[in-house]
Amino acid sequence: MTEAKWLNKKYIPTIAEYIQISTLSSAYPFLVTSSYIGMGDMAIEDIFKWVTSKPKIVTASTIICRFMDDIVSNEEREHVTSIIECYMRDYGVSKEEAIQELQKGVTDAWKDINEECLKPTEVPRQFLMNILNMSRFIDVMYKDEDCYTHAEGKMKKCIEALLVDPVPINNIRKDMKPFIYA
Template identity: 50%
Template sequence: FATAIERWDLSAIDLLPEYIKLCYCALLDAYSEFEKDLASKGILYGLPFAKESMKILVRSYIIEARWCDQQYVPTMEEYMRVALLSCGYLLLSTSSFLGMEDIVTKEAFEWVSGNPKIVQASSIICRLMDDIVSHKFEQQRGHVASAVECYMKQHGVSEEEAVKVFREKVGNAWKDINEELMRPPVVPMPLLERVLNLARLMDVLYQNNDSYTNPHLMKDHVAALLKDPVFFED
């Protein structure tokens, strides 16, 4: 699958087993539709960056799959180098820019795809908050080691101690985001707000439970947003 993704060509489908061919075709079809839409708006320059972020995500998945197969528990540093990519935040941030045709430039795509500090901080929030609430269930189903297992093994500490350290890291990541938002913007503020809002989403999804895996837990949030919104007067 990784080889087919790197080639990014329908002819590569012959490399794949039957069970994943549909997924590969759907992925290429989706990006083909993006390409048509972006070309009509004159902002096709953003698509290569979105494709590359998808390739980066798949590469990180392959590494984690290898770790899982080998029952390997990496060091925290080794884990985070991969996990901050496998959480998908870089892909989400880069892809979210595709719909901002009025203000997004090629330079903005170069900026976000370079994994700037605000994106790194948001990735830390996503990854660590996810691992804190989901690691027990994931280990029961034979998932790759999470940050919790990696930190406990490397430092010889309890789960509670590891979680405490991670919550401090999440707090520091929010400080980094606020710091970056206070600086003179290197890209238009609406683009920075995209990155910020995705971090806010992660905070909602993983605040107390794994609401990504258990979407019914988001029912009240969705109702508050769509059914019973709160309006503020100017």
């Protein structure tokens, strides 16, 4: 509702206001949380308490999603302003400078994710890997273009490669050792 009010009033929020509302309206924290439902008995109540307490890794992953989406899709907006306009207004910079600074924010968020994945945590690693993998997906989805909105391009090729034309298992040479990712 807040974003609808902003749109109707043609209000450009501050960066802080925008981040507070847009990270929630993106539903990304909900997607992270709901990804744990399919993990069976491992997903105990403490895990859900942890993920909903806004840990650093979830915040960083959400920032990656929101910033990258806004950077590649801001030209197409017919709805609430993007973080680019907020940044331009708050800091009096050009669009290009705002994008560069927001890209630095994405880089910093990746550093936060790496830090959280490398240090001992209060939750099992599998739960951190869900967040890391979702961030990787977002990186593919919004790297150079908005593949969510325009899925017929690069995203279609990725999906076809994965689901339509997958590598047949029987074509793998028997003498090759598989890659093991830890």
